Amino acid sequence: MRLAPEQARHHARAQLRNRSRAGSDQPHHHAPARSYFLSCASPPPQPHPFRLVPPPAPLRLGERMRRGTLSAMVDIHHAVRHFGGLISTSxxxxxxxxxxxxxxxxxxxxxxxxxxGWFSAPDIAADAVRAARVGGTITCAQSLRAHGYWAVPDGSLHVLVPRNAARLRSAGDARRAYEPGTPGLRVHWMPPRAPRNRLVADPVDAIATLRSCAPRELYLASLESVLHRSPGLRQDLVAGGHRIVPGLVDGTCESGTETLFRLRMHGRLPSLRPQVRIPGVGSVDFLIAERLVVEIDGESFHDTESTFENDRRRDAELSRRGFRVLRFSYRQVMEHWSIVEAAVLAALQRGDHR
Structure with a gap:
């Protein structure tokens, strides 16, 4: 039976009130995501184009919005956030x-x-708005980075839409229809997991679409990042057809560059162990055989005085204990792999690993 307009409004308010009360008590399948809202109000350092921030305080549904007041502005933005970053006319x-x-x-x-029929707050990141305008959510590397995982964007906007989606629009102009093959835009058609954030694809969905468009080693590095940061998603990833290989892609490495190093050197070294704990030093990224340590800096370079000094202290302590240390930057691994490879093989020829 169809409800009268006033009854429908009352029913919707009750549903939203229950959602507000539930808040953080709802179980989550992965730590980074929760029920977040995509915003760029205080953007993090580049190259991240947007960030995920926690939802606001519960919406005060008992108050009627007052036209033209600051309270109305605050309440409407709270409402948008409670509806997942986008809100419909109804x-x-x-x-x-x-x-x-x-x-x-x-x-x-x-x-x-x-x-x-769809609206957002003015502080939504531009790429999120463009994806929503198409009719879907951001996916692939952009989604994974928004959730806090390691991934390498390719410069295009990747949008996940339901397999039965219709009336897709242009990312730049909602008055124009979507045209397949539009430069800088790739649409992925697949049934998303539920519940679905209205702005950012679920990490499992994002990994699934990334597998279809990224180079294999970058896909595997992102898969390793999700396994490492969110072990609770392992079962869902396996169910989605992602292969977990012990000793290669198993969630051990702490960054994507470490995973790339392990993938590229697999089978070429006498022994390669990740995350080995050494007394007086802590965990090192890799230990080759017994004496050769490889450390790989992450994307956020250790440019503060304290981290720089700590890295040098660790290197000195490793040397004092009889280890040889090779340290590589993110850029070396990503853009100048031949230098990394030559340095490691030269160290092996000298016998630095014994």
Missing amino acids: ELETIGVTRGRLAGLVSRRALVRVRR
């Missing part, structure tokens, strides 16, 4: 925003019209 109506009031919010840029 959802706005359920919390008391009439079409006339909606037009005022859009004209004052308190809300941004993404596509017909």
Whole structure:
């Protein structure tokens, strides 16, 4: 039986109130994601184009929004966040925003019209808005990085849409239809996992789409990152057809560059053990045979005085204990692999590993 308009609004308010009360008590399958909202209000250092931030305080549903007041602005942004970063016209109506009031919010840029019938807050990152305008969510490397995993973007916008999606629009102009083959845009058609964030694809979905478009070693490095940071997703990843190989891709490495080093040197060294703990030093990235230590700096280079000094202290202590240390940067591994490879093989020829 169809509810009357006032009954429908009451029912929607009750559902949203229950969602607000549930809050952080709901179980989560992976630590980084929770029920986050995509924002670039205070963007992190590049190259991350956006970040995920926790949801706001529960929406005060008992208060009617007052036109033109700061309270109304705050409440409407809370509502957008509670609905996952995007909110529809019908959802706005359920919390008391009439079409006339909606037009005022859009004209004052308190809300941004993404596509017909859908709106976002003005602080949504541009790529998130573009993906939503197409009719889906950000996926592949951009999604994984937003969730805090290691991934290498390829410069294109990757959008996940349901397999039965229709009426896709242009990423730059909602008045134009989506055209397959648009430069800088790749659409992935697949049934997403539920529940689905309205802005960013689930990590398992993002890994699935990444497998279809990224170079194999970059896909494997991102898979390792998800396994390392969110071991609770292992079963879902295996069910999705991702192969976990002990000693190669198993969640041991702490960064994607470490995974790339292990993949590229696999079978070429007498022994390669990741994350080996050495007394007085702590864990080292790799130990080749008995004496050769390889350390690989992450994407965020250790450029503060304290981390720089700590790295040098570790290197000195390793040398004092009879180890030979090779240290490589993120850029060397990603862009100048031949230098890394030659240095490791030369150290083996000298017998630094024995």
